[in-house]
Amino acid sequence: MSDNENLPLKIFHAFEDLYFEKDKGKLFDKIFSRYFVHADIDRYMDLYDVLVVLSKKHSLQFEEMVKELRENGLIND
DSSP: OOHHHHHHHHHHHHHHHHTTSTTHHHHHHHHHHHHGGGSOOOTTOOHHHHHHHHHHHOHHHHHHHHHHHHHTTSSOO
16 A cells, blocks of 8 residues: 555544544544545545545645644644
8 A cells, every 4th residue: 555545544544543642633623624625526536535635635734734633632643
Protein backbone atom coordinates (compact mmCIF):
# COMPACT_ATOMS: atom_id res chain seq x y z
CA MET A 1 0.00 0.00 0.00
CA SER A 2 1.46 3.37 -0.97
CA ASP A 3 1.86 6.27 1.45
CA ASN A 4 -0.95 8.08 -0.38
CA GLU A 5 -3.26 5.21 0.60
CA ASN A 6 -1.72 4.27 3.94
CA LEU A 7 -1.89 7.69 5.62
CA PRO A 8 -5.53 8.36 4.65
CA LEU A 9 -6.38 4.91 6.03
CA LYS A 10 -4.53 5.69 9.24
CA ILE A 11 -6.44 8.97 9.60
CA PHE A 12 -9.72 7.19 8.85
CA HIS A 13 -9.09 4.61 11.58
CA ALA A 14 -8.04 7.27 14.08
CA PHE A 15 -11.23 9.18 13.32
CA GLU A 16 -13.34 6.07 13.92
CA ASP A 17 -11.47 5.19 17.12
CA LEU A 18 -11.21 8.64 18.70
CA TYR A 19 -14.16 10.70 17.47
CA PHE A 20 -16.32 10.10 20.54
CA GLU A 21 -13.55 10.71 23.08
CA LYS A 22 -13.85 13.97 24.96
CA ASP A 23 -13.22 16.98 22.67
CA LYS A 24 -11.52 14.91 19.97
CA GLY A 25 -14.57 14.87 17.70
CA LYS A 26 -14.64 18.65 17.76
CA LEU A 27 -10.95 18.74 16.81
CA PHE A 28 -11.50 16.38 13.89
CA ASP A 29 -14.48 18.45 12.71
CA LYS A 30 -12.53 21.70 12.97
CA ILE A 31 -9.49 20.36 11.12
CA PHE A 32 -11.43 18.51 8.43
CA SER A 33 -13.70 21.47 7.70
CA ARG A 34 -10.66 23.67 7.14
CA TYR A 35 -8.93 21.31 4.70
CA PHE A 36 -11.78 19.50 2.96
CA VAL A 37 -12.84 22.71 1.22
CA HIS A 38 -9.85 22.17 -1.11
CA ALA A 39 -11.12 18.80 -2.37
CA ASP A 40 -13.86 18.32 -4.92
CA ILE A 41 -16.15 16.20 -2.77
CA ASP A 42 -19.12 14.22 -3.93
CA ARG A 43 -21.73 14.07 -1.18
CA TYR A 44 -21.77 10.27 -1.45
CA MET A 45 -18.05 9.87 -0.76
CA ASP A 46 -16.99 8.36 2.53
CA LEU A 47 -14.27 9.87 4.69
CA TYR A 48 -11.53 7.60 3.39
CA ASP A 49 -12.26 8.54 -0.22
CA VAL A 50 -12.20 12.25 0.63
CA LEU A 51 -8.84 11.80 2.36
CA VAL A 52 -7.43 9.98 -0.69
CA VAL A 53 -8.65 12.72 -3.04
CA LEU A 54 -7.12 15.38 -0.81
CA SER A 55 -3.81 13.50 -0.60
CA LYS A 56 -3.56 12.99 -4.37
CA LYS A 57 -4.90 16.26 -5.73
CA HIS A 58 -4.01 18.71 -2.94
CA SER A 59 -0.91 17.25 -1.37
CA LEU A 60 0.25 20.49 0.26
CA GLN A 61 -3.03 20.93 2.11
CA PHE A 62 -3.04 17.23 2.97
CA GLU A 63 0.43 17.50 4.48
CA GLU A 64 -0.63 20.55 6.50
CA MET A 65 -3.69 18.68 7.74
CA VAL A 66 -1.58 15.66 8.74
CA LYS A 67 0.79 17.95 10.63
CA GLU A 68 -2.14 19.51 12.49
CA LEU A 69 -3.63 16.10 13.28
CA ARG A 70 -0.28 15.00 14.73
CA GLU A 71 0.15 18.20 16.73
CA ASN A 72 -3.27 17.64 18.31
CA GLY A 73 -2.49 13.99 19.15
CA LEU A 74 -5.11 12.60 16.79
CA ILE A 75 -2.62 10.49 14.83
CA ASN A 76 0.94 9.43 15.57
CA ASP A 77 3.95 8.49 13.46
